[in-house]
Amino acid sequence: MQKGNIRVQTENIFPIIKKFLYSEHDIFLRELVSNAVDATQKLKTLSSIGEAKGELGELRIDVKLNAGDKTLTISDKGVGMTAEEVDKYLNQVAFSGAEEFLEKYKGQNESTIIGHFGLGFYSSFMVSDKVEVITKSYQQDKPSVKWECDGSPAFTLEETDKPDRGTDIVLHINEESKEFLEAGKIRQILEKFCRFLPIPIFFEDKQINNTTPAWTKKPSDLTTEDYQNFYKELYPFNETPLFWIHLNVDYPFNLTGILYFPKIKQSYEIQKDKIQLYSNQVFVTEEVKDIVPEFLMLLQGVIDSPDIPLNVSRSYLQGDPNVRKINNHITKKVADKLEEIFNKDRKAFEEKWEHVGLFVKYGMMTDDKFFERANSFHLFEDVEDGKFYTLEEYRTTTEALQKNKEGKLVILYTTNPVQQDAYIQQAKAKGYKVVKMETLVDAAFISQVETKWENVHFTRVDADIADNLVDKQEAGETVLNKEEADALKDLFNVQRPEINMSVEVKGLGAEAPPVVATRPEFMRRMKDMALAGGPMAGFYTNMPDEVTLTVNGNHPVFQTILQEADEIKKEKAIHNLADLALLSQGLLKGNNLTDFINRSVELMGGTQKSKIILES
Ligand code: ADP
């Protein structure tokens, strides 16, 4: 038997390792199974070049628990190690890795290094009092050996008789790590980290892994069903995804993977099923921030890259050139795919817009490169007929009517087709096209792209009377004379505390409503932002609502009202018309709404008896 000390400067490395790795103990199993996979892959390579002779037998990895002995054993049928190799790889190389690690992180705060690092074999000492390595090399004339170490630098190495090729790593689980003697815990770790490893892994007679996950295959060998089945394997409870992108790059970095576009209806949908990051089929993390562009964080699936540094801290990852390149590549691939569907099958693209639109808009706001690409496939949906336009298409169809004095295209939009219906109808009567901008992300999108799309201005359909939506116009001729118009203006000039109201009398078309209430686009946007907790929230929420009442002097109803001899009835009729207009802006609430209803009942010939009380 050979006895010796591991060649290491630090007297006792293990307490330090334990301390550093405290929060990520599970990864010891990932490291040991990965080593077993590596050893098996090496054997396959050696066999394929004729270095390893004879039948290889069933190449599998077995994880076994022995609760009585308090051991956990990882066995492979890979290359194995000779005595010299054990000495070299375990006593020297592996430990130098551990030393390097400590050197690098000396003095650093524990929390900054939590994450991923390649401590490999020695991570087994985080959970073990003693580790035994029993191994037999594929080189037939070499004796099998047993290495043993109890977590001090002292080790023993002796010949043993192991009948078949491969390596058993026996961990004597320590008292604080008892949880790793529970089958449920071990299965959970294996399913998390080893689910797609390329060599069959067995635990309690069941194979844990799918050795050939879809992303490792050639796209040309996969059917739609294969992609959908793989999605189901990853996220069993989810609806079928909309479409997917198979990533496959080998220069200047290695990257494979499949990204799925899930169905998302609400922009606030919280995501639980994230993209998973693998390194050579070993699960690493679901923290793909920095690697995947932020606007694609709602995608699902897998990316696999051995080129992403796993053994460094977060801040380093951000600056890593490969990570940045991968991020750019993913953005480009997503744009390619969207463009491809848009060009090849516009109808399918439009059908998916409800879900895809969110990614596209978010991407356009956060990523300039994507913005450039997405201009050609970002769509507006017409509120009337559900037709879709790109910006260019909207421009060509509306340019004649919707260009303002400054030469800007005015995009008319609605945030609520039901509530804003009256305004939409008025705009439509003028030949304007109104598009839907209903989601949470739309408000932010509008103010963002206005700064990027020169010559485009967004106006909400209820921001002004239809005549003024595109350009302020001179008041048209009204059929009323000056005195009548002034009288009408006075009658409407009833101030309300919470509304800052101005009244104007204009000659609109006889088909236009008698009174239109509008809120200027700018003030309304500020208020909306304030409600959403934006900057200057306090200032704008406390501002009264700005409303303009535009009285249509050409509407026949005013001929009757101005002639009305009963002053009270006249005032009530006017009040009602004003309230109707405010109602359409959602500004008639509480007592004012109750008054309006009661007044309406009276005007219809009802009496005080039928008075309705909305609020007690
Ligand atoms: P790495 O895997 O990054 O090389 P490790 O610390 O995990 O570092 O392992 C150190 C070395 O020990 C490996 O490179 C390999 O040569 C050897 N080794 C570890 N486990 C096995 C095994 N199951 N079979 C054969 N060799 C192994």
Ligand code: MG
């Ligand atoms: Mg390793």
